[in-house]
Amino acid sequence: MTHVNAPQQHILQVSELTKKVRFILESELRTLWLCGEISNFIAASSGHWYLSLKDSKAQVRCAMFKGNNRYTRIRPQNGQQVLVKAKVSLYEPRGDFQLIIEQMEDAGDGLLRQKFELLKNQLQAEGLFDQRYKQPLPDFVKTVGIVTSSTGAAVQDILTVLKRRNPSIEVIIYPTLVQGDAASELISDAIYDANERDECDVLIVGRGGGSLEDLWAFNEEPVVRAIFDCDIPVISAVGHEVDTALADYVADMRAPTPSAAAELVSDDNQHLLTKIQHYRQKLVHLINHKLQRSSAHQQLLNHKLALTSPEQQLRGQQQKADDLHARLLQSLNVQQSQLQTSIAMLQQRLMAASPKQKIHLAHSKLDDFQGRLVRGLLQCKDNKQQQLARVAQNLNIVSPLATIARGYSITRDSNGRIIRSLEQVAINQTVTTQIADGQIESVVTNKQYKATAD
Known part of the structure; x- marks a missing residue:
């Protein structure tokens, strides 16, 4: 007997199937409008409505929950033609295909309502309902x-x-x-x-x-x-x-x-009478206030007029002239005193700044500078002479000539280099020996090294 191996497939549970079908229905169909006749209407004690919508060829189960049906203007009855807005769904426990109704109206009113919404959206898009076009009502x-x-x-x-x-x-x-x-x-x-x-x-x-x-x-x-x-x-x-x-x-x-x-x-x-009375009181108050201000202004003008009379002005100008005359005399006296003081100070400054006095002072400074210069030169000369003597003495102490004068000599090769070792000379080489009173030239005929202890 031959066995045919079926391809491996995921085996669905019934609950999985109904859940998938419900998801497909709700995601694909979404919200729709439906017109039909009510049958099997039940108003449950929970407040929910259950009914069927049918036409001459088919029917579908429907549910309208109390959160939506409380806004419905009609009371559904079997045999009534209605227009509903609903979502397609599936009642999973029984696998029943059903509609979840969100809105219900009488079929005639429902069609008008759809027409209402359509025209409203059109006119609103044109801007006819914009607040900027609204006119205020007149006050009166x-x-x-x-x-x-x-x-x-x-x-x-x-x-x-x-x-x-x-x-x-x-x-x-x-x-x-x-x-x-x-x-x-x-x-x-x-x-x-x-x-x-x-x-x-x-x-x-x-x-x-x-x-x-x-x-x-x-x-x-x-x-x-x-x-x-x-x-x-x-x-x-x-x-x-x-x-x-x-x-x-x-x-x-x-x-x-x-x-x-x-x-x-x-x-x-x-x-209106209340407003008129209010305006009357306000007007009376304004008039009284205006009269009070006018009276005060008139008194002020009278006072100014009295102050500006020709006789009053003449007396004031005379007093002002006397005051200015006294201030002028006082100012002249002060200026004269200040001028005299300035002249005395300038004379003192002129005497202090006389050229003769400056020349005498300059001669005195010049004589002093000359004396200080001569003394400085003599002192500098003495210091340099003493310093030269010390340097000569120190130089004579370290001079090779002084060493030679005491009986020593210095031997150099033909290049003038001082010979300090036998290794620096060769047989028949000419060397020069410097002594106190001259030089001796000689030829090397023999080199004898110092004997060293074994």
């Missing part, structure tokens, strides 16, 4: 323009607030549809009309609350661009506080409700 508003439905609750709320807070504000309504297919074009036309007429200080654009579909006109691009192009400061007041429209992002200011927008543009009458 005389005329308010309102772009909304003339029969809706929003305009009534705005008028009620304005009448209660500041009935002096004039209101101009630019009526338009705020819901339906044609609403966005009509709203943008009304905004352009208000901007062209330029008859209001601030413009409120908005409507009352409703569903996302009801408010959709304020998410349309024509409305957003009309608000951006408007030279009049625009307040967006669309729906309720929880509602957000693209008009809110592009407007110069967002109000949570139409009533809140009316409050932003109107000061309360009591508040």
